[in-house]
Amino acid sequence: xxxxxxxxxxxxxxxxxxxxxxxxxxxxxxxxxxxxxxxxxxxxxxxxxxxxxxxxxxxxxxxxxxxxxxxxxxxxxxxxxxxxxxxxxxxxxxxxxxxxxxxxxxxxxxxxxxxxxxxxxxxxxxxxxxxxxxxxxxxxxxxxxxxxxxxxxxxxxxxxxxxxxxxxxxxxxxxxxxxxxxxxxxxxxxxxxxxxxxxxxxxxxxxxxxxxxxxxxxxxxxxxxxxxxxxxxxxxxxxxxxxxxxxxxxxxxxxxxxxxxxxxxxxxxxxxxxxxxxxxxxxxxxxxxxxxxxxxxxxxxxxxxxxxxxxxxxxxxxxxxxxxxxxxxxxxxxxxxxxxxxxxxxxxxxxxxxxxxxxxxxxxxxxxxxxxxxxxxxxxxxxxxxxxxxxxxxxxxxxxxxxxxxxxxxxxxxxxxxxxxxxxxxxxxxxxxx
Numbered sequence: 001x002x003x004x005x006x007x008x009x010x011x012x013x014x015x016x017x018x019x020x021x022x023x024x025x026x027x028x029x030x031x032x033x034x035x036x037x038x039x040x041x042x043x044x045x046x047x048x049x050x051x052x053x054x055x056x057x058x059x060x061x062x063x064x065x066x067x068x069x070x071x072x073x074x075x076x077x078x079x080x081x082x083x084x085x086x087x088x089x090x091x092x093x094x095x096x097x098x099x100x101x102x103x104x105x106x107x108x109x110x111x112x113x114x115x116x117x118x119x120x121x122x123x124x125x126x127x128x129x130x131x132x133x134x135x136x137x138x139x140x141x142x143x144x145x146x147x148x149x150x151x152x153x154x155x156x157x158x159x160x161x162x163x164x165x166x167x168x169x170x171x172x173x174x175x176x177x178x179x180x181x182x183x184x185x186x187x188x189x190x191x192x193x194x195x196x197x198x199x200x201x202x203x204x205x206x207x208x209x210x211x212x213x214x215x216x217x218x219x220x221x222x223x224x225x226x227x228x229x230x231x232x233x234x235x236x237x238x239x240x241x242x243x244x245x246x247x248x249x250x251x252x253x254x255x256x257x258x259x260x261x262x263x264x265x266x267x268x269x270x271x272x273x274x275x276x277x278x279x280x281x282x283x284x285x286x287x288x289x290x291x292x293x294x295x296x297x298x299x300x301x302x303x304x305x306x307x308x309x310x311x312x313x314x315x316x317x318x319x320x321x322x323x324x325x326x327x328x329x330x331x332x333x334x335x336x337x338x339x340x341x342x343x344x345x346x347x348x349x350x351x352x353x354x355x356x357x358x359x360x361x362x363x364x365x366x367x368x369x370x371x372x373x374x375x376x377x378x379x380x381x382x383x384x385x386x387x388x389x390x391x392x393x394x395x396x397x398x399x400x401x402x403x404x405x406x407x408x409x410x411x412x413x414x415x416x417x418x419x420x421x422x423x424x425x426x427x428x429x430x431x432x433x434x
Contacts, residue, residue: 016051018041019051022050022419029415041350042354046066047061055089064351064372065354066333067374078113079113121380123248123251127242128385129387139175144399158429161424165280168278168396169278170279176388179245186224187271187275229267232267236250251263274385278392283423285393286407290409290429303402305367309397311371315371319375319421321421326341327339327341358372403434404431413427
């Protein structure tokens with residue numbers, strides 16, 4: 001692995017306590033403490049170096065303007081030289097050992113750079129732009145309504161995360177992909193497998209295996225998924241439809257079909273990327289309405305501001321806390337020299353609380369304008385499904401606000417333990433409908 005050339009000037013280093021917190025999944029379960037930590041970083045060392053034990057050193061990009069710059073300049077900071085998600089050095093090396101030198105077993109849009117990224121993205125943009133989203137509206141509205149009906153059927157109390165939020169975007173994404181409802185259980189298995197990297201038991205179990213044993217275990221775990229998506233590909237070649245599976249199955253890059261491993265990477269990306277993030281965003285929005293009921297009354301009085309409320313909720317929650325980038329050449333950022341090969345921790349969570357980008361960033365304002373949040377990223381890697389996620393949240397809230405009488409917490413919410421995609425683990429609520 002290429003070694004870092006980070007500047008060794010000590011005053012560039014972040015305090016060790018902060019460096020260790022950034023890489024700790026447990027630390028992100030205390031939202032107030034994490035916000036306080038990033039507030040200190042922005043004020044005192046907005047582009048500092050973190051050197052946590054067990055990790056390659058990395059720059060922490062904390063300011064909104066710098067996050068825009070790094071994510072905009074795909075030519076200077078890429079997603080493929082090093083992993084685009086923060087991970088322990090040992091885990092990265094272990095994955096490279098079992099995956100022919102690559103830190104990730106499957107390639108998707110997230111893990112590609114220009115010009116390949118743009119070519120691949122064009123395969124999917126027809127479904128994810130205005131016309132495609134317009135065609136999806138009746139289906140998304142129907143799925144949203146069905147899940148609010150489920151709330152009604154639950155009798156006035158539920159755990160919103162596990163009873164509603166996790167299933168709702170999953171059903172939308174599966175419908176969009178072309179996966180039938182009877183196969184959703186497999187998709188849940190896939191999602192849980194890909195988002196469990198911070199689980200202590202899984203990490204400890206993997207550590208005692210040899211690279212060869214881990215490679216065999218990984219192949220066994222992904223075999224059902226490979227078989228399922230291979231069958232789906234064959235079906236969509238024979239019976240094309242207006243769905244993502246058809247685009248993957250029939251997609252051509254430079255006149256050639258997508259190789260099986262690339263096709264699988266795209267299937268897995270679409271099956272998972274819009275599931276946990278949207279569930280986290282919607283759950284967070286409901287928590288806000290429970291804890292600050294005046295906003296529910298505001299939405300009742302003027303439902304037309306729901307799209308703006310959604311944008312503020314996305315800023316407030318920021319489900320994807322970070323992405324990593326790697327400097328491709330020596331460059332300068334915020335007056336500091338970035339060397340080729342330097343790893344960059346791009347903090348969306350910090351950028352969305354930047355005092356220079358947002359007035360009163362620690363205040364939730366349901367009619368905040370303009371919204372410049374980076375919850376969907378920026379530049380060529382901006383989330384392809386951002387319009388669909390916004391649509392899901394808006395339709396659910398529109399129907400909920402029109403039907404609900406009362407909404408309140410029914411216990412203590414809890415956050416998941418994760419340093420990457422993170423949100424509520426449980427949200428007990430009580431409510432009544434008209």
